[in-house]
Amino acid sequence: xxxxxxxxxxxxxxxxxxxxxxxxxxxxxxxxxxxxxxxxxxxxxxxxxxxxxxxxxxxxxxxxxxxxxxxxxxxxxxxxxxxxxxxxxxxxxxxxxxxxxxxxxxxxxxxxxxxxxxxxxxxxxxxxxxxxxxxxxxxxxxxxxxxxxxxxxxxxxxxxxxxxxxxxxxxxxxxxxxxxxxxxxxxxxx
Amino acid sequence: xxxxxxxxxxxxxxxxxxxxxxxxxxxxxxxxxxxxxxxxxxxxxxxxxxxxxxxxxxxxxxxxxxxxxxxxxxxxxxxxxxxxxxxxxxxxxxxxxxxxxxxxxxxxxxxxxxxxxxxxxxxxxxxxxxxxxxxxxxxxxxxxxxxxxxxxxxxxxxxxxxxxxxxxxxxxxxxxxxxxxxxxxxxxxxxxxxxxxxxxxxxxxxxxxxxxxxxxxxxxxxxxxxxxxxxxxxxxxxxxxxxxxxxxxxxxxxxxxxxxxxxxxxxxxxxxxxxxxxxxxxxxxxxxxxxxxxxxxxxxxxxxxxxxxxxxxxxxxxxxxxxxxxxxxxxxxxxxxxxxxxxxxxxxxxxxxxxxxxxxxxxxxxxxxxxxxxxxxxxxxxxxxxxxxxxxxxxxxxxxxxxxxxxxxxxxxxxxxxxxxxxxxxxxxxxxxxxxxxxxxxxxxxxxxxxxxxxxxxxxxx
Numbered sequence: 001x002x003x004x005x006x007x008x009x010x011x012x013x014x015x016x017x018x019x020x021x022x023x024x025x026x027x028x029x030x031x032x033x034x035x036x037x038x039x040x041x042x043x044x045x046x047x048x049x050x051x052x053x054x055x056x057x058x059x060x061x062x063x064x065x066x067x068x069x070x071x072x073x074x075x076x077x078x079x080x081x082x083x084x085x086x087x088x089x090x091x092x093x094x095x096x097x098x099x100x101x102x103x104x105x106x107x108x109x110x111x112x113x114x115x116x117x118x119x120x121x122x123x124x125x126x127x128x129x130x131x132x133x134x135x136x137x138x139x140x141x142x143x144x145x146x147x148x149x150x151x152x153x154x155x156x157x158x159x160x161x162x163x164x165x166x167x168x169x170x171x172x173x174x175x176x177x178x179x180x181x182x183x184x185x186x187x188x189x190x
Numbered sequence: 191x192x193x194x195x196x197x198x199x200x201x202x203x204x205x206x207x208x209x210x211x212x213x214x215x216x217x218x219x220x221x222x223x224x225x226x227x228x229x230x231x232x233x234x235x236x237x238x239x240x241x242x243x244x245x246x247x248x249x250x251x252x253x254x255x256x257x258x259x260x261x262x263x264x265x266x267x268x269x270x271x272x273x274x275x276x277x278x279x280x281x282x283x284x285x286x287x288x289x290x291x292x293x294x295x296x297x298x299x300x301x302x303x304x305x306x307x308x309x310x311x312x313x314x315x316x317x318x319x320x321x322x323x324x325x326x327x328x329x330x331x332x333x334x335x336x337x338x339x340x341x342x343x344x345x346x347x348x349x350x351x352x353x354x355x356x357x358x359x360x361x362x363x364x365x366x367x368x369x370x371x372x373x374x375x376x377x378x379x380x381x382x383x384x385x386x387x388x389x390x391x392x393x394x395x396x397x398x399x400x401x402x403x404x405x406x407x408x409x410x411x412x413x414x415x416x417x418x419x420x421x422x423x424x425x426x427x428x429x430x431x432x433x434x435x436x437x438x439x440x441x442x443x444x445x446x447x448x449x450x451x452x453x454x455x456x457x458x459x460x461x462x463x464x465x466x467x468x469x470x471x472x473x474x475x476x477x478x479x480x481x482x483x484x485x486x487x488x489x490x491x492x493x494x495x496x497x498x499x500x501x502x503x504x505x506x507x508x509x510x511x512x513x514x515x516x517x518x519x520x521x522x523x524x525x526x527x528x529x530x531x532x533x534x535x536x537x538x539x540x541x542x543x544x545x546x547x548x549x550x551x552x553x554x555x556x557x558x559x560x561x562x563x564x565x566x567x568x569x570x571x572x573x574x575x576x577x578x579x580x581x582x583x584x585x586x587x588x589x590x591x592x593x594x595x596x597x598x599x600x601x602x603x604x605x606x607x608x609x610x611x612x613x614x615x616x617x618x619x620x621x622x623x624x625x626x627x628x629x630x631x632x633x634x635x636x637x638x639x640x641x642x643x644x645x646x647x648x649x650x651x652x
Contacts, residue, residue, distance in 0.1 A: 068359070069357075069359060069360070071271070072360070088275070088277040091277050091280055091281065092277065095280070098281055098282055098283075100281065100283065109330050114283050114284075114286075115283055118283065139282045139283070139285045139286075140282070140285040140288075140289075142282065144282060166640075166644060183283070185282055185283075187282075
């Protein structure tokens, strides 16, 4: 019961922030608190998938492969795809926030930074390990609070796959290194 | 004076009523042509008079039409693993791309009623649209330097939506395949047992049990016909425990069960959901799907036999009513109507020779190539959590761009490179693949060059 109540209040809290973001009304939660919380969930899920699914089944036990072409190869989806499909699902449901996984050294050229904040943010988190980057940007006629968080090589699987990938511009990623960044955007009052 | 005045008013009232009545009439029958702002494309001309199929609201803009597009084409886009889904363009980081090309809605590239500017695939924007986002491609792929942006999607290398058989790793996987695969064969349709035990099959109503003429029960007043009984008794229907009543007894709107002389696709749908859905989505059944009269060859924009002009297209047009001869449905049914050069050349083609061999008992099962083999291929269909192999009855599903046929059809028997070249050779298509492709597509060459540069030896190379 207690848990339920807690879940409910946090849900209400979350939805106030979310609905507040697109409007002019100010709310109790700062955008940064919000994006930080979102990132924690994303990072945790991403690590769990890489370690418990890819690392265990594909690398260690070799029960099943992980492949970009998972449908054709009857394989596991890659961690980055898992992340992107999630982001696409969210985008179908709401425009209250959006997120993506980018890198200065992307396997998929679509994951290169595009906006000025993305460029500055990715550079900053690569040069300052352990720190995040926050800023505001206007895209179209909407202003966003944009946060960039480091995406770190948490498992051997990350670096072995990227370093060997034919489209990867870098072949010397090391464990623990920043490989790219998670960019989260909230529309805010300009 | 007053009388004259009254008369004028009566006349005005009468003519207004008449005009109103006429407008209401033409809006409610199939004669809406005068309202059409221009002819429709090949894809939609059959349903031109069903305005509300797309204009779901009288004053709807792009978004309303978008819902209509998605309503019919959603599944196709999903199956084809759309390379440019809407979600790519709703992401705020891509807003600058949306300004170049608003690919969030279909009508940006596929505007209807604009025959003068409509190109193949119903595209109504200039062919070099790829440049809007991919102008820097030569930097990532130096091999693409100097290539025309009009050629990205016209040379058989890339498609905007469906690249399932064209992506680099796929080309690499099938890099050195021969023209003919040694074990090439067409898939078999799932067995009676697999089909009747699949999700949604009305097994409790029609338990699988071989029936003969003596098992037939008819509606009161209907007499048994010896010829029909004989034709039916050798069909899969008789094997599967499906007799006359299963199709001919139909519930009407009030729930009363009547005997229907000519059952519609609704009866077939009871057991053949996937097939009927395909039929209704494709060019053969799309009019029925919009509650218009059945399609006839006379309405078609492609060459049809004059002897067939008034034939109506329903399930039984190809399958007949009781024999359900799939061999007939796979070739002769098509050629009874279709009269274009590709169809006319079929019986003179190597594919037909194989079909002739198989059907005359000289060739192995699933080695013949009929019209249906390519245009209504047997494909994996997901029903619940089961995968069945069923015939795709939407003949349009893999027709355009024709690279859609690579995986579902050609590559069952041919190597990828050979197939890409064949599909790019317009003359070869016209004569129904009699001879070797004279067109050479360079996709696989580029993959080979890139492999060499990478220094990774290919499997099988010295």
